[in-house]
Amino acid sequence: MAVTLEKIPGQEERVILSMGPQHPSTHGVLRLVLELDGETVIRSLFDIGYLHTGFEKSFEALTYSQGITLTDRMDYLAPLSNNLGFCLAIEKLLDLEAPPRAQWTRVLLTELTRIQSHLVWLGSHALELGAMSVFLYCFREREDILRIFELVSGQRMMTSYFRVGGLALEPPLGWLRRVEKFVQMFPARLQEYEDLLTKNPIWLKRTVGIGTISAEDAVALSLSGPSLRASGVNWDIRKAEPYSSYEKFQFNVPTRPEGDVYARYLVRMDEMRESLKIVRQAMEGMPEGPIKANAPHVVLPDRESMKTSIEALIYHFKLVTEGFHPPVGEVYQTIESPRGEIGFYIVSDGSPKPYRCHVRAPSFGNLTTLLKIIEGRLLADVVACIASLDTVLGEIDR
Amino acid sequence: MPESLDNHPVLVRLREFDPEAVEEAREFRSEVTLYIRKGRLRSICEILRDAPGLNFKYLSDVTAVDLYPNEPRFEVVYHLLALDTFRRLRLKVRLPGDAPRVDSVVPVWPGANAFERETFDLLGIRFEGHPNLSRILLPEEWEGHPLRKDYPTTGYR
Numbered sequence: 001m002a003v004t005l006e007k008i009p010g011q012e013e014r015v016i017l018s019m020g021p022q023h024p025s026t027h028g029v030l031r032l033v034l035e036l037d038g039e040t041v042i043r044s045l046f047d048i049g050y051l052h053t054g055f056e057k058s059f060e061a062l063t064y065s066q067g068i069t070l071t072d073r074m075d076y077l078a079p080l081s082n083n084l085g086f087c088l089a090i091e092k093l094l095d096l097e098a099p100p101r102a103q104w105t106r107v108l109l110t111e112l113t114r115i116q117s118h119l120v121w122l123g124s125h126a127l128e129l130g131a132m133s134v135f136l137y138c139f140r141e142r143e144d145i146l147r148i149f150e151l152v153s154g155q156r157m158m159t160s161y162f163r164v165g166g167l168a169l170e171p172p173l174g175w176l177r178r179v180e181k182f183v184q185m186f187p188a189r190l191q192e193y194e195d196l197l198t199k200n201p202i203w204l205k206r207t208v209g210i211g212t213i214s215a216e217d218a219v220a221l222s223l224s225g226p227s228l229r230a231s232g233v234n235w236d237i238r239k240a241e242p243y244s245s246y247e248k249f250q251f252n253v254p255t256r257p258e259g260d261v262y263a264r265y266l267v268r269m270d271e272m273r274e275s276l277k278i279v280r281q282a283m284e285g286m287p288e289g290p291i292k293a294n295a296p297h298v299v300l301p302d303r304e305s306m307k308t309s310i311e312a313l314i315y316h317f318k319l320v321t322e323g324f325h326p327p328v329g330e331v332y333q334t335i336e337s338p339r340g341e342i343g344f345y346i347v348s349d350g351s352p353k354p355y356r357c358h359v360r361a362p363s364f365g366n367l368t369t370l371l372k373i374i375e376g377r378l379l380a381d382v383v384a385c386i387a388s389l390d391t392v393l394g395e396i397d398r
Numbered sequence: 399m400p401e402s403l404d405n406h407p408v409l410v411r412l413r414e415f416d417p418e419a420v421e422e423a424r425e426f427r428s429e430v431t432l433y434i435r436k437g438r439l440r441s442i443c444e445i446l447r448d449a450p451g452l453n454f455k456y457l458s459d460v461t462a463v464d465l466y467p468n469e470p471r472f473e474v475v476y477h478l479l480a481l482d483t484f485r486r487l488r489l490k491v492r493l494p495g496d497a498p499r500v501d502s503v504v505p506v507w508p509g510a511n512a513f514e515r516e517t518f519d520l521l522g523i524r525f526e527g528h529p530n531l532s533r534i535l536l537p538e539e540w541e542g543h544p545l546r547k548d549y550p551t552t553g554y555r
Contacts, residue, residue, distance in 0.1 A: 003538070049535035056520070057544055061551050092427050219455050219481065222509025233481065240484045329426040332477055332488065334458070345475065347463055356545075360459040360477070368512050397535060 003047040005033050014042065019382070021050055028393030032382065039379045044371050051397035059357035063323030064090050065164060067357065072158040074359065075395040077120050080106075080113040080149070081337040082395075083162040088243055089333035089344035090164045093326045096295055100287040102166040103245040108179070108282035109152070109161070110244075110335075111275040115186070116145040117338035117390075118268050118275075122193060125265070125387040129206045134196055141189050144182050151175050164324075165299040166292035176283055183280055190272060197265070207262035211373040211385040214259060223369045224362050225340025227389055230267040231259035237336040248285075249278050261388040268390075298324045323352030339363050339390050361395040406430060408487060411452060415445050421492075431488040436500060439491055443506045446478060446487070454478040454487060457503070460513035462521045466547040471495030474523055476503065493523065502528040520545040 005016055020031035029050035035043040055074060059067050071082035084106055091097065098106070123138030146156040152171045153161035161168050197203045213223070218231040228235060236253040238246045254270035256263035292299045300319055301312035328350045334343040340362030347356040366389050374382045403409065403423045409432065412420055419442050422433040434442050446454040458477040465471055470492040478487045491500050502525035503510045514525045515534040522543035525531055533540060542549055 045530075049533075049537070052535040054544055057549075057551060095427065220508050222457050222507065222513075235481050241486075330429075330431075331427055332429060332459075332486070341458060343459055343477065345459065345461060345477070356463045358459070358461040358475075360461075364512060364516070365459075365509065368509055 003031075003033060003045065005035050005043055005045060017379075021047075028391075030386065030391060030393055030396075032386075034374075034379070034382070036379060041374050041377055041379060041382060044374055046367060046371065048367070048393070048396050051393050053398070055398040056356075056358055059354050061353065063352045064326070064354060065319075065323060067354065068163065069158070069160050071359075072160055073394065074361065074398055075337065075339070075342070075363070075392050076157060077117045077392055078113050078338045079157060079159045080109050080161060081117075081335065082342065083160060084110050084244065085333060085335040085337065085342050085344050087162045087164050088335065089331055089346050090326065092331045092333050093329060093346060093348055094164070094295075094298060094324075096165055096293055096298060098166045098244070098293055099290050100245065101289045102291045102293075104282050104286050105167060105171065105291070106162055106244050107246065107249065108279055108286075109149070111278045111282070112145050112148060112179070112182075114275045114338045115272050115279075116142050118272050119145075121268065121338075121387075121390040122265075125384075125390075126197060126203075128383050128387045129203065131197065131200075131203065134193055137189070137193065141186065144185075148175070148178050148182065151178060163292075163299070165295055166290070170291060176286065179279065179283055183276060183283070186276060187273070190269070190276075194269060198269075204262065206381075206384055207265060207388075208260060210261045210381045211377065211388060212258070212260045213369060213373050217372065218259065218369065221369045221372060222365045223340075224365055225336070225338070225390075226267045226271055227264050227366060227369070228340065229253065229255045230263040232257040237334055237341060241334070243333075243335055249281050251275075251277050261384050264388040325350055325352055334360070337362055339392065339395075340366060342395075359395070359398060361398060363389075363391045363393070364396045364398075366391065367396065403430070408432070408446075408452060408485075411449060412442060412445065415449075416442070429486065429488060431490055433490050433492065436491055436493065439489075440501045440503065440506065442489070443476075443503050446489075447506055453480045453482055454485075456481055457507035457509050457513075458486075460503070460510050460517055462517050462523050462545075464521060464545065464547045466495070469495060472498045472521065472523060474500055474517070498522060499524045499526055501526055502531075504528055519543070522546065 015036045017034045021029040031047040033045050034041050055070050071086045072079040075082050119138040119142040123135035126134035150156045153159040215232045218228050234255050251274045254267050256267050296315045301316050305312040326348045330347045332345045334341050342362050343360030345358040346354050349355040374385050403425055419435055419438040420432050424431045446452050456479040458479050460476055462472050462474045472493040474491045476489040517523050518531050519533045519535050
């Protein structure tokens with residue numbers, strides 16, 4: 001039986017509207033059940049799970065390194081952020097640190113991921129409110145970033161590029177020139193989007209004062225990421241609990257006090273500018289050195305040494321057939337993904353496969369807030385509210 | 399218990415309030431885990447949220463771990479965060495395998511709503527006092543709780 005809202009006895013009959021799962025503004029397959037009085041939403045609930053494939057159970061059947069491929073497929077708009085969170089969690093478990101060049105490359109690529117993910121958000125947000133051209137521009141720029149991902153990892157989307165202890169491959173020569181080209185081109189493009197939207201009267205009418213949430217409510221409802229910062233809470237994990245050398249980069253954390261759809265829009269636009277700053281710093285200050293930690297029991301040896309060294313061959317065989325054994329224990333590692341706090345809770349029993357791996361998905365945590373902000377609003381605003389929280393159903397359903 | 403943890407400010411405050419509530423405290427990779435006695439969970443959570451100097455206003459995550467075939471079988475795990483001191487804390491409650499029931503923390507942190515439903519859906523932990531404890535990811539008529547260790551990954555159930 002499908003999920004639905006029960007009628008409250010003794011109350012007059014109201015329209016129950018099932019919005020989705022195939023609805024153009026749902027970013028996937030989010031179904032909302034809305035109780036309407038005229039066009040005003042009285043009660044609502046969400047129905048999710050259409051994409052549920054049991055990732056958390058699958059983690060238990062795969063070795064730690066194999067698990068990285070699953071993280072790509074959760075939040076398919078930010079695969080590298082997910083790779084990073086998972087790898088950092090395992091590295092914390094192992095008490096291992098990636099070498100500086102790997103860390104800086106990770107920062108550079110996750111910030112490009114943030115821009116790329118925000119571009120998809122901006123494009124679809126605008127499309128849902130009727131601004132078609134922004135969508136096309138955004139996807140044009142996104143393609144440039146995906147080409148950079150393809151250059152370094154061989155894949156546009158399912159990158160699996162970060163590995164425990166470092167990176168999967170040496171990035172190709174001259175890849176930073178491609179990043180450079182993007183960094184030079186992008187600020188003008190960002191301005192172009194802003195010209196189209198920021199002062200556009202239709203855009204303002206659809207977003208200002210819509211879906212407002214106070215800082216106090218946002219914290220109580222476990223809202224995270226740019227949406228939380230748009231309610232005036234200055235909380236960014238990159239600043240508060242720096243990981244992967246973020247403490248060495250200079251950037252601001254954009255916040256807005258209003259907490260409405262427009263504020264969330266402005267915060268994400270500013271965030272793209274800050275990300276660009278970080279990318280530029282990472283590019284200019286990229287350290288020299290290896291891309292993998294010196295930990296033969298965890299990190300795969302390189303091909304050349306396998307041909308000349310028997311130890312390397314043995315380690316390679318052991319790692320591929322069996323995997324590595326982390327100590328018994330549990331860790332919770334969070335990073336700032338484009339959508340908010342993504343957390344990996346890993347319980348190890350000392351075997352090469354995680355005993356339990358739980359993912360705290362930011363979109364899942366933000367979903368409770370959605371019901372709160374559409375309450376008492378018009379049906380048309382529901383679309384703007386969903387878009388402004390930037391939900392990705394892949395990571396909600398996992 | 400290591401010496402350093404006994405003087406941990408959070409633990410000291412909680413012991414002041416209720417000396418019995420914390421069963422055990424552990425530290426691994428500088429993450430602190432407190433095992434809370436089952437019946438005290440909600441009052442402890444209220445203290446953690448409201449007491450000045452603790453201020454764990456933000457609930458990051460709720461989940462559970464199945465330790466089958468050991469008893470007590472389940473551990474419900476809460477990850478808390480204090481936004482002003484950047485401090486994180488992990489709470490755990492041990493539950494028996496035959497009746498895994500614990501007080502819901504939705505009255506303390508409304509954000510727990512979806513997380514508790516997920517934990518109920520996938521692990522079968524019952525959160526008492528939850529406003530709408532129903533399946534969230536799986537269909538309503540689904541049988542069993544897939545993240546339990548006695549639930550097979552392949553073949554027929």
